[in-house]
Amino acid sequence: MEKKGSILLERYELGKLLGQGNFAKVYYAKDLKKFQNVAIKVIDKEKTLKAGLSEQIKREISVMKMAKHKNVLQLYEVMATKTKIYIVLEYAKGGELFNKVAKGRLKEDIARWIFQQLISAVDCCHSGGVYHRDLKLENLLIDEDGSLKVSDFGLSALIDSKRQDGLLHTMCGTPAYVAPEVINRRGYDGAKADIWSCGVILYVLLAGHLPFQDSNLIEMYKKITRADYRCPNWFPPEVRRLLLKILDPNPKTRIPISKIMENPWFKKGLGTRPAPARLAKVESTEAKLSEGNAIEKQFELSKPSNLNAFDIISLSSGLDLSGLFVADDGREDIRFTSIEPISVIVAKLEEVASELKLKVSKKDGGFLKLVSSGGRRVELGIDIDIFEVTPSFHVVEMKRANGNAFYYQKMLKDGMQPALKDIVWAWQGDSTQSRFKEKRCMSNFLCKLKFMYDVEF
Known part of the structure; x- marks a missing residue:
């Protein structure tokens, strides 16, 4: 260890x-x-x-x-x-770009400087036959000098991954950043898909929120397919025109990187570091103040919701969710599925925590942290995350954050699991019948995707 x-x-x-x-x-x-x-x-x-x-x-x-x-x-x-x-x-001392932008939108010159570095890095990767396929703020790091560092190539594809039609066919990426052709699963050009993600990133840097955001996954995919977004009124006309070409739902007419690099707005101050280039310093305007709470809420809700239908498919064999929900006894984290609304799940968790004499507090990302109250001799902290797969299907994950492992396992077994039975669809490691229910629930969800969005699985 x-x-x-x-x-x-x-x-x-x-x-x-x-x-x-x-x-x-x-x-x-x-x-x-x-x-x-x-x-x-x-x-x-x-x-x-x-x-x-x-x-x-x-x-x-x-x-x-x-x-x-x-x-x-x-x-x-x-x-x-x-x-x-x-x-x-x-080592990138500045951490994730996400954490900087979550505090507010960046000044135009700083956003452009970051975007210039991103395009330069992506162009280099594409020239070497590498497609990232998961470009997002969480995978962009900042070093001590404030310069950009693209990271996390776990979902990247090499040029030899293409089929005979010259296209990639693996569904991957983070929903809010993914290109329409990737969702459609009809084969896609990895370079064009990365360009779309770069466009989403540029929008977020300047706006402080995502262009395509909806708690309903299906509705969000519809917005992405139509390129249904609106630029805030402070976006310069040159940026609006550039985004129109980058966020083109048709990959055949979408602007290539070479043309982005020739764009007048992009070339402005190219290679020159803004002064002062401090990413933590955001633009303070009346527009930002009026949208501050909404921006913060959008980022707060978007970051923990990484578990989606495609994540579950990739972690499972076919539609059998046992790979996701079965774990060895005594593990530090445990999951269950629920078909209750998120408000009901949270209310029940707070009720059970009160019965078990655990204090409830908000965790980073908007979900819950349970800690032992003063009357208990044994210190214990439990982190709880809730992931929305569909509005009527959630995955709840509980992890021991600190404290005695034996006491944590005992509380789960004797306290929380029995008390939560009213909202639980299936616990990890449940019987074959429970797995059948999970499989049937996911099957229904995939059928809904296919019917509403013409997605092939």
């Missing part, structure tokens, strides 16, 4: 945990030989093998080795032991 201050493979001194997912953790570290700061992604081999993600990790590593550009996060080294893979990466 990696601990702060420990020396990894006689070279890297581990620091604080920067982030973690189901299969990997990312640590800040110091290279004791080169005396530089790095980030180390520690991947659990067994978990990735079980999830069938080994090829994805190999692809991510090979792509990062190929993509050499000042605005692409640099891969320094890859090491492995019997149980872990260690990917040593360039």
Whole structure:
């Protein structure tokens, strides 16, 4: 187990945990030989093998080795032991661009500077036959100088991934940023799909919110297909015209990167860092103040809702959701599905927390954190996330944030699981009958997608 201050493979001194997912953790570290700061992604081999993600990790590593550009996060080294893979990466001190823009829209010159760097990095990748396929604010990092670093090539595709028709056919990406042709699943040009995502990013940088956003996944896909968005009144006419060409729902007529680079607005101040180029400083206008709460709410709701129908399909075999909902006994996180509205789910969780003498507080991202109250001897913290698959189908995930693991497991088994039965459709690891219900629910959802949106699965 990696601990702060420990020396990894006689070279890297581990620091604080920067982030973690189901299969990997990312640590800040110091290279004791080169005396530089790095980030180390520690991947659990067994978990990735079980999830069938080994090829994805190999692809991510090979792509990062190929993509050499000042605005692409640099891969320094890859090491492995019997149980872990260690990917040593360039350290981007500024963190995710998402966190900067969530505070408010950027000034035009700073937004343009970021967009110029993004286009330059994506153009380099495309020239090498690499298509990112998941460009979004969360995958764009900022270094100490405020420069952009494109990261997370886990969903990227190489030019040899194309079929005989010359197109890619894998459905991937984050819904709000994904191009219409990717959703339609009729084959798509990876370069054109990345350009669309760049257009969405440009819009967000200048507006402070997403162009295509709807709590109903089907409605959001309809908006994307029609390119149904509105530019705020502070958008310059040159930007509106450029976005019209980038967010063109027809990939055949969508502007290529070469033409974006020739655009007068894009070329303005090219290569010149705005002064002061501080991303945390946002434009303060009456328009921003009037939309502040709505912007904050849109970002608050959009970030945790990463689990969608296509994520579930990719994690499952066919439509069998057992791969998502079955876990080993004693694991730190547990999930259940519910067909209740999100308001009912939250109300029930708060009620059960009160009965178990747990204090409820809002967590980053808008969901819940349960902590043991003063009357309890055993400290415990539980993070709860709620993911909307459809307006009538949710996945609720509970994780132990801190405290005694044994007490956490006991509270789940004896307290929370029985008390939540009124809102639970199926717990992870339930019987075959429960899995049948999950399968039937997802089947109905996919049929609805096919009927309303002509999506083939």
